Amino acid sequence: MLRAPAVAFWVSLAFTAAAQTPTVGVFLDFDSVPGKVPVAVMKKEVAALLKDSGVSLDWRTVGENTGAESFDGLVVLKFQGKCRVEAWPENDRVTGTRALGETLVADGHVLPFTEVRCDAVRQALRYLRPEANQGEKQKALGLAMGRVVAHELYHALARTTTHAARGLAKAAESLEDLVAGPQIPFRKEDAEAIKQGVTNQKPEDRTRGVE
Numbered sequence: 433m434l435r436a437p438a439v440a441f442w443v444s445l446a447f448t449a450a451a452q453t454p455t456v457g458v459f460l461d462f463d464s465v466p467g468k469v470p471v472a473v474m475k476k477e478v479a480a481l482l483k484d485s486g487v488s489l490d491w492r493t494v495g496e497n498t499g500a501e502s503f504d505g506l507v508v509l510k511f512q513g514k515c516r517v518e519a520w521p522e523n524d525r526v527t528g529t530r531a532l533g534e535t536l537v538a539d540g541h542v543l544p545f546t547e548v549r550c551d552a553v554r555q556a557l558r559y560l561r562p563e564a565n566q567g568e569k570q571k572a573l574g575l576a577m578g579r580v581v582a583h584e585l586y587h588a589l590a591r592t593t594t595h596a597a598r599g600l601a602k603a604a605e606s607l608e609d610l611v612a613g614p615q616i617p618f619r620k621e622d623a624e625a626i627k628q629g630v631t632n633q634k635p636e637d638r639t640r641g642v643e
């Protein structure tokens with residue numbers, strides 16, 4: 433009688449493993465909580481951009497972290513400043529190159545802690561047509577946040593500081609492309625690096641080329 437359930441368990445376990453996609457828990461921490469629309473658009477954009485990697489994301493807020501859940505990978509995303517659509521003073525204008533997001537590197541190791549600079553990211557809204565309404569601005573902000581987050585997740589999940597010559601893993605994006613351009617996908621090899629970073633559990637191998 434004990435034998436039969438054990439066999440059944442094995443069969444069902446094998447089936448589940450074959451169908452499973454690696455899941456990363458993404459914990460959101462906002463300085464200033466954006467509206468529902470930008471957050472929803474951001475999540476949708478990031479999911480679309482990571483689709484080719486085969487990695488799926490499970491979004492949480494830092495406050496929801498009970499420590500009881502398990503994921504194949506984990507990233508903390510901190511949003512600094514105001515990821516909001518609102519009027520800002522003219523002297524708030526950003527010129528030159530400014531970081532839109534940054535992922536922590538310590539002793540040559542990429543750590544799963546990313547900061548998104550909302551005050552820089554929302555500057556992308558300046559590239560919308562002047563007559564854009566509030567709803568369009570909310571969606572554009574979500575799109576810009578999503579593209580910056582996807583780029584940083586590439587660093588955090590593939591555990592690399594390197595950039596690609598083209599695609600979403602390249603070093604810099606124009607603010608205009610964040611809101612106005614078509615979706616910029618990851619190159620195939622960068623999507624693969626994200627998947628390998630999440631599924632490969634040998635950190636010493638992954639970080640060797642980083643220093």
Ligand SMILES: [Zn+2]
Pocket residue numbers: 583587595602603
């Ligand atoms: Zn980068």
